[in-house]
Amino acid sequence: MIAHEDLKARLRDAGLAIQVGPFVVRLRSQLDRIERSVALFYDRQLLPVDGAPFADFHVTLARSSGLRTVWRPQARFFLDGRSPFRPLPLAHAYPLFEWGLNWCIAQHAHDYLMVHAAVLERDGRALVMPGEPGSGKSTLTAALALSGWRLLSDEFALLSLETGKLVALPRPVSLKNAAIDLIRERHPRAIIGPASHDTSKGTVAHLKPPDSSIDRMHQQAGPAWLVFPRFSAGGSDRLQPLDRAEALLKLVGSSFNYSVVGGAGFEAAANLIEQSECLTLEYADLDASLGLLNAVAGGPA
Amino acid sequence: MSVSEESFALIPLPAAHVRAWDESVVVYDQRCGETHVLQPPLIDIFQALQAGPMTPATLFEYLEQRYDATEGDLEDAMQAGLSQLRQHDLIRVSPESRDA
Numbered sequence: 001m002i003a004h005e006d007l008k009a010r011l012r013d014a015g016l017a018i019q020v021g022p023f024v025v026r027l028r029s030q031l032d033r034i035e036r037s038v039a040l041f042y043d044r045q046l047l048p049v050d051g052a053p054f055a056d057f058h059v060t061l062a063r064s065s066g067l068r069t070v071w072r073p074q075a076r077f078f079l080d081g082r083s084p085f086r087p088l089p090l091a092h093a094y095p096l097f098e099w100g101l102n103w104c105i106a107q108h109a110h111d112y113l114m115v116h117a118a119v120l121e122r123d124g125r126a127l128v129m130p131g132e133p134g135s136g137k138s139t140l141t142a143a144l145a146l147s148g149w150r151l152l153s154d155e156f157a158l159l160s161l162e163t164g165k166l167v168a169l170p171r172p173v174s175l176k177n178a179a180i181d182l183i184r185e186r187h188p189r190a191i192i193g194p195a196s197h198d199t200s201k202g203t204v205a206h207l208k209p210p211d212s213s214i215d216r217m218h219q220q221a222g223p224a225w226l227v228f229p230r231f232s233a234g235g236s237d238r239l240q241p242l243d244r245a246e247a248l249l250k251l252v253g254s255s256f257n258y259s260v261v262g263g264a265g266f267e268a269a270a271n272l273i274e275q276s277e278c279l280t281l282e283y284a285d286l287d288a289s290l291g292l293l294n295a296v297a298g299g300p301a
Numbered sequence: 302m303s304v305s306e307e308s309f310a311l312i313p314l315p316a317a318h319v320r321a322w323d324e325s326v327v328v329y330d331q332r333c334g335e336t337h338v339l340q341p342p343l344i345d346i347f348q349a350l351q352a353g354p355m356t357p358a359t360l361f362e363y364l365e366q367r368y369d370a371t372e373g374d375l376e377d378a379m380q381a382g383l384s385q386l387r388q389h390d391l392i393r394v395s396p397e398s399r400d401a
Contacts (some may be wrong), residue, residue: 051330113364158385243322243323243324243325244322244323244325245322245338246338248327248336248338249338250322252336259334262331262334263315263317263318263329263331266318266329266331266336267317267318270317270320270327270329273320273322274320274322290320
């Protein structure tokens with residue numbers, strides 16, 4: 001564990017090296033918000049300076065310069081000294097870091113079929129949950145991760161083209177709007193950072209993954225269930241079988257790089273389908289849906 | 302004397318790029334990156350051609366053994382299926398020579 005003063009000094013100087021699953025991120029920033037959030041969420045993933053000579057992504061979060069930023073301070077994301085996005089309000093600096101890191105991974109990690117999906121694991125068997133925004137994916141993911149499932153990822157399923165297994169990318173779970181209080185109330189001891197209001201996704205707050213998920217970040221998991229959740233307010237909670245061809249099309253439709261990785265991506269996706277029970281989940285009540293998912297996996301975690 | 306009759310052949314596909322699941326066959330075409338989902342009766346035509354090139358007559362015979370349909374309906378279904386496979390660029394048409 002790194003003392004807070006050391007963390008601050010390194011963040012402002014040579015940068016912190018953070019192990020995020022298979023990637024090392026070198027992060028520099030003078031922003032207090034970034035410093036506080038990294039100390040809160042990534043304290044267990046910081047690498048010793050000497051132990052991390054190579055980084056996959058060199059990221060800087062900096063305050064935008066210019067006259068306009070005097071009364072509307074903004075934060076800017078840089079990868080290798082270049083800024084691929086427009087700046088966001090300074091109050092959104094931490095979400096900007098997480099979204100920027102998503103972009104870095106999606107642009108570069110072509111040893112994997114990358115799918116916009118949550119991944120959790122029980123007894124070495126992975127549940128993959130692709131979900132559109134508003135599907136309830138992150139709420140389900142947070143609740144499962146806080147009740148005995150291992151979190152591999154909230155946003156990115158990394159399916160190794162080499163092993164066909166899911167690779168963990170433990171990062172804070174992005175909770176939005178009503179889900180923030182819902183998870184706070186159900187899990188008062190969960191570590192949830194400060195809320196960022198009025199982002200493009202509404203109010204966003206991040207949940208720290210359980211320590212056990214971080215400690216096991218290098219353990220891959222074989223696919224066992226592919227579940228497409230759909231939030232249905234006032235509906236009834238139910239799991240239904242999904243035709244495998246349709247599941248494949250939905251899976252690759254949620255991929256960031258299916259067209260980039262070619263035949264290897266198809267083979268990985270098709271193998272995942274063949275190894276998984278393919279289901280849709282109509283989700284209305286959190287307890288009811290958690291019960292259904294746990295039952296599929298053999299009972300409460 | 303030699304008479305030419307067209308025959309249909311599948312494009313070469315790696316075995317790992319063809320998956321038969323339930324009522325569907327999923328095909329990945331690595332030339333263009335397209336993923337196709339084939340359903341009956343397209344599946345039967347595709348699977349027949351996996352054994353090797355066929356003329357329309359032999360393909361018709363193959364389908365006739367599997368479908369309880371009138372000759373006209375079967376012919377229409379076969380032509381529609383072949384047309385779809387051609388649209389997907391999954392089959393090649395070639396003249397076939399034979400002695401008459």
